[in-house]
Amino acid sequence: xxxxxxxxxxxxxxxxxxxxxxxxxxxxxxxxxxxxxxxxxxxxxxxxxxxxxxxxxxxxxxxxxxxxxxxxxxxxxxxxxxxxxxxxxxxxxxxxxxxxxxxxxxxxxxxxxxxxxxxxxxxxxxxxxxxxxxxxxxxxxxxxxxxxxxxxxxxxxxxxxxxxxxxxxxxxxxxxxxxxxxxxxxxxxxxxxxxxxxxxxxxxxxxxxxxxxxxxxxxxxxxxxxxxxxxxxxxxxxxxxxxxxxxxxxxxxxxxxxxxxxxxxxxxxxxxxxxxxxxxxxxxxxxxxxxxxxxxxxxxxxxxxxxxxxxxxxxxxxxxxxxxxxxxxxxxxxxxxxxxxxxxxxxxxxxxxxxxxxxxxxxxxxxxxxxxxxxxxxxxxxxxxxxxxxxxxxxxxxxxxxxxxxxxxxxxxxxxxxxxxxxxxxxxxxxxxxxxxxxxxxxxxxxxxxxxxxxxxxxxxxxxxxxxxxxxxxxxxxxxxxxxxxxxxxx
Amino acid sequence: xxxxxxxxxxxxxxxxxxxxxxxxxxxxxxxxxxxxxxxxxxxxxxxxxxxxxxxxxxxxxxxxxxxxxxxxxxxxxxxxxxxxxxxxxxxxxxxxxxxxxxxxxxxxxxxxxxxxxxxxxxxxxxxxxxxxxxxxxxxxxxxxxxxxxxxxxxxxxxxxxxxxxxxxxxxxxxxxxxxxxxxxxxxxxxxxxxxxxxxxxxxxxxxxxxxxxxxxxxxxxxxxxxxxxxxxxxxxxxxxxxxxxxxxxxxxxxxxxxxxxxxxxxxxxxxxxxxxxxxxxxxxxxxxxxxxxxxxxxxxxxxxxxxxxxxxxxxxxxxxxxxxxxxxxxxxxxxxxxxxxxxxxxxxxxxxxxxxxxxxxxxxxxxxxxxxxxxxxxxxxxxxxxxxxxxxxxxxxxxxxxxxxxxxxxxxxxxxxxxxxxxxxxxxxxxxxxxxxxxxxxxxxxxxxxxxxxxxxxxxxxxxxx
Numbered sequence: 015x016x017x018x019x020x021x022x023x024x025x026x027x028x029x030x031x032x033x034x035x036x037x038x039x040x041x042x043x044x045x046x047x048x049x050x051x052x053x054x055x056x057x058x059x060x061x062x063x064x065x066x067x068x069x070x071x072x073x074x075x076x077x078x079x080x081x082x083x084x085x086x087x088x089x090x091x092x093x094x095x096x097x098x099x100x101x102x103x104x105x106x107x108x109x110x111x112x113x114x115x116x117x118x119x120x121x122x123x124x125x126x127x128x129x130x131x132x133x134x135x136x137x138x139x140x141x142x143x144x145x146x147x148x149x150x151x152x153x154x155x156x157x158x159x160x161x162x163x164x165x166x167x168x169x170x171x172x173x174x175x176x177x178x179x180x181x182x183x184x185x186x187x188x189x190x191x192x193x194x195x196x197x198x199x200x201x202x203x204x205x206x207x208x209x210x211x212x213x214x215x216x217x218x219x220x221x222x223x224x225x226x227x228x229x230x231x232x233x234x235x236x237x238x239x240x241x242x243x244x245x246x247x248x249x250x251x252x253x254x255x256x257x258x259x260x261x262x263x264x265x266x267x268x269x270x271x272x273x274x275x276x277x278x279x280x281x282x283x284x285x286x287x288x289x290x291x292x293x294x295x296x297x298x299x300x301x302x303x304x305x306x307x308x309x310x311x312x313x314x315x316x317x318x319x320x321x322x323x324x325x326x327x328x329x330x331x332x333x334x335x336x337x338x339x340x341x342x343x344x345x346x347x348x349x350x351x352x353x354x355x356x357x358x359x360x361x362x363x364x365x366x367x368x369x370x371x372x373x374x375x376x377x378x379x380x381x382x383x384x385x386x387x388x389x390x391x392x393x394x395x396x397x398x399x400x401x402x403x404x405x406x407x408x409x410x411x412x413x414x415x416x417x418x419x420x421x422x423x424x425x426x427x428x429x430x431x432x433x434x435x436x437x438x439x440x441x442x443x444x445x446x447x448x449x450x451x452x453x454x455x456x457x458x459x460x461x462x463x464x465x466x467x468x469x470x471x472x473x474x475x476x477x478x479x480x481x482x483x484x485x486x487x488x489x490x491x492x493x494x495x496x497x498x499x500x501x502x503x504x505x
Numbered sequence: 506x507x508x509x510x511x512x513x514x515x516x517x518x519x520x521x522x523x524x525x526x527x528x529x530x531x532x533x534x535x536x537x538x539x540x541x542x543x544x545x546x547x548x549x550x551x552x553x554x555x556x557x558x559x560x561x562x563x564x565x566x567x568x569x570x571x572x573x574x575x576x577x578x579x580x581x582x583x584x585x586x587x588x589x590x591x592x593x594x595x596x597x598x599x600x601x602x603x604x605x606x607x608x609x610x611x612x613x614x615x616x617x618x619x620x621x622x623x624x625x626x627x628x629x630x631x632x633x634x635x636x637x638x639x640x641x642x643x644x645x646x647x648x649x650x651x652x653x654x655x656x657x658x659x660x661x662x663x664x665x666x667x668x669x670x671x672x673x674x675x676x677x678x679x680x681x682x683x684x685x686x687x688x689x690x691x692x693x694x695x696x697x698x699x700x701x702x703x704x705x706x707x708x709x710x711x712x713x714x715x716x717x718x719x720x721x722x723x724x725x726x727x728x729x730x731x732x733x734x735x736x737x738x739x740x741x742x743x744x745x746x747x748x749x750x751x752x753x754x755x756x757x758x759x760x761x762x763x764x765x766x767x768x769x770x771x772x773x774x775x776x777x778x779x780x781x782x783x784x785x786x787x788x789x790x791x792x793x794x795x796x797x798x799x800x801x802x803x804x805x806x807x808x809x810x811x812x813x814x815x816x817x818x819x820x821x822x823x824x825x826x827x828x829x830x831x832x833x834x835x836x837x838x839x840x841x842x843x844x845x846x847x848x849x850x851x852x853x854x855x856x857x858x859x860x861x862x863x864x865x866x867x868x869x870x871x872x873x874x875x876x877x878x879x880x881x882x883x884x885x886x887x888x889x890x891x892x893x894x895x896x897x898x899x900x901x902x903x904x905x906x907x908x909x910x911x912x913x914x915x916x917x918x919x920x921x922x923x924x925x926x927x928x929x930x931x932x933x934x935x936x937x938x939x940x941x942x943x944x945x946x947x948x949x950x951x952x953x954x955x956x957x958x959x960x961x962x963x964x965x966x967x968x969x970x971x
Contacts, residue, residue, distance in 0.1 A: 395970075
């Protein structure tokens with residue numbers, strides 16, 4: 015029973031998290047956004063202590079580490095691989111002692127990294143973000159292919175549900191990290207069950223402090239009278255937490271999966287409070303959702319999109335290249351580079367949500383995989399506040415459209431050598447024409463062939479949205495680009 | 506309102522506001538009229554009602570958007586109270602500056618408009634103004650003879666008067682889920698004998714002018730005018746929606762509407778005075794995209810954008826009064842200036858406004874034949890594709906137009922924007938036109954390609970940021 019409830023909840027959580035991360039549209043962040051916001055570390059970094067963190071502590075104290083079983087998507091993913099491993103080799107686990115040195119040692123390192131804001135460690139080991147990177151890097155492109163196919167069907171039938179999106183690798187580093195995370199965890203889970211959760215994972219270790227506290231609370235408990243010492247429970251404990259000989263369960267590592275309860279033929283294990291055994295409340299087990307990821311994988315064949323027929327010929331357009339920015343540009347709402355680095359867990363939710371292809375993971379080691387803005391494929395449009403709506407960690411704080419127009423995330427810089435007005439001798443002003451705040455003035459400039467109009471930036475008005483950089487005709491490097499502001503200026 | 510819009514508003518109203526502000530600061534309690542340069546230098550224009558000889562100010566005060574405490578109207582603060590003090594002040598200012606027509610209804614402002622209007626007007630001699638109110642028996646509970654009579658009697662009570670100068674059958678031509686326009690009209694006015702009862706009240710002097718306001722099915726409008734011709738009922742005035750867009754395009758954006766040109770001409774040739782509502786088309790004609798504001802400002806830099814619409818609405822000689830639902834003192838001051846005196850629209854200006862109306866209706870097709878002489882654009886644009894998509898959207902009637910509150914508008918907007926991306930890759934869209942002019946001499950049609958592309962880009966941008 016416990017196992018069935020657990021699996022049902024896992025399917026629900028996994029479906030919601032995955033759909034959210036895939037960015038399936040249908041206002042998914044409005045109805046599934048909560049599942050990211052209840053994740054432990056993002057909530058902690060968002061200083062969402064009440065109610066989220068307290069709720070998790072209470073849940074863990076009362077029910078054991080159910081968080082790790084039904085809320086953490088990385089845990090659920092490992093359960094899936096562990097289950098596959100169990101198919102290959104039955105009854106493969108045995109009790110192991112808790113590795114306190116590694117556990118606490120690593121928690122210490124992690125805590126220190128959070129305090130000093132050392133992003134490579136926090137982002138790499140934060141479990142929810144590790145999972146979301148896998149979805150974002152590996153599954154999202156597949157989903158996007160499906161989406162684009164649906165969009166082409168829509169276009170052919172004059173429907174408007176799906177719109178085509180660009181598919182592109184935003185960061186090779188993040189892609190590699192995601193693949194490695196997936197492979198390593200799949201291997202570990204296949205062989206050793208929840209070994210990662212019980213030695214490395216900082217959330218697992220933190221919650222273990224609570225779950226091991228004796229007292230009132232539901233835990234898996236032995237009924238010594240009934241136990242026949244068959245050892246089936248221990249052999250099927252993926253947390254390696256059951257010692258059947260001594261009749262003990264290490265509650266610091268038990269993730270309340272319920273496998274042992276099902277395996278025990280003698281009804282010697284119960285999930286009860288210390289005193290009165292009672293049934294946990296039933297859940298509608300009919301409520302089975304569907305798994306998207308696997309289904310999408312079948313549709314990788316490239317769908318040739320009908321190209322527009324043009325007779326007059328089109329000039330080739332060279333791709334834009336990102337300029338080397340001295341200060342990276344972080345999204346409006348992220349307050350400052352420092353605030354952002356400290357709070358962002360690099361979960362990539364904002365990256366996958368960005369409709370303008372502006373956000374992508376940083377490759378800078380100190381900001382590893384945390385998103386930065388760049389404008390080769392689009393610019394931060396004035397009407398969009400999506401990233402601030404979805405961020406679960408408070409790294410990008412919620413802002414309104416009105417607020418957005420007053421947040422200066424950077425400022426534009428003109429590169430005279432690239433400007434087509436001087437280089438090609440044409441009149442332009444596309445940057446000034448599209449500046450949403452009117453920060454670019456066209457001023458007279460004495461060029462070799464007489465007076466021409468070139469852009470000048472009013473730094474006070476510039477908010478760093480990147481419209482000028484994106485729409486600048488100079489390629490591959492724009493003649494006007496955005497330099498980030500270390501601390502966002504308001505007003 | 507986002508910053509862009511805000512900046513735009515500031516831009517268009519800068520002159521106006523600065524005049525108001527400086528006038529306020531000068532210590533005079535009442536703001537001085539906005540003079541601009543061309544308007545507000547003389548006396549209010551009046552029109553004569555041929556039935557009663559009333560000299561009616563061309564500006565009528567619509568009492569349906571009264572200010573509420575805490576700012577704005579009921580739309581902003583649904584639970585607030587009407588700001589009676591402000592209403593009093595504004596009515597005082599209006600009367601002082603020659604406005605003498607006040608139009609209300611038992612259903613305006615959650616049913617509180619008549620009461621507030623009554624309080625404000627009762628402080629002035631009854632013969633110094635005309636009151637218009639309506640028999641607004643929309644709700645089935647008010648269809649009975651008794652309820653409708655009660656509604657009229659209550660109007661008199663709320664307005665603190667024993668007669669109404671102008672009484673309207675409120676919004677004939679509508680339908681309900683179960684009743685078509687004829688059935689609804691019969692239910693509201695004929696079966697219960699209310700129309701005849703109102704005629705009796707008119708004969709008894711409790712109503713001085715009897716008319717109707719019209720929206721919707723033109724058959725009802727035509728039927729009532731036929732009755733007028735046959736002598737069955739006499740309409741002293743009729744209230745219609747008219748502005749420079751509705752003149753020719755009312756039925757283009759809403760098939761239930763009728764072009765104002767038809768309505769006005771039908772009334773005018775019978776000598777029935779016309780009352781104008783919606784001179785700004787729900788505010789839309791005051792809030793225009795940049796490329797339209799620019800054209801207006803190029804003609805008259807000092808004239809507020811809305812003034813063009815008010816001048817237009819008042820120009821026809823058959824118009825008795827133009828209603829404006831003025832929430833803020835600034836609106837009132839500006840409108841008083843517009844009509845003191847009215848500067849009628851000249852034939853040349855009329856042509857200009859008709860062109861603007863075309864642009865507002867997005868009917869400005871680019872005469873591109875897709876000959877591709879302009880191609881390739883050195884900056885990668887697909888010029889004929891942009892024009893082609895835009896033109897096709899117009900000719901298919903797929904442009905988002907009409908009421909922005911309506912679901913249809915948002916559907917059309919979504920289709921237009923998605924279709925734009927589908928038909929033209931983002932890098933080849935109008936936003937990338939730098940205006941180098943390379944294409945311009947190549948066009949055999951003489952299209953000013955960069956200007957047209959920028960216009961389309963402005964339009965797309967405006968849709969995106971809505």
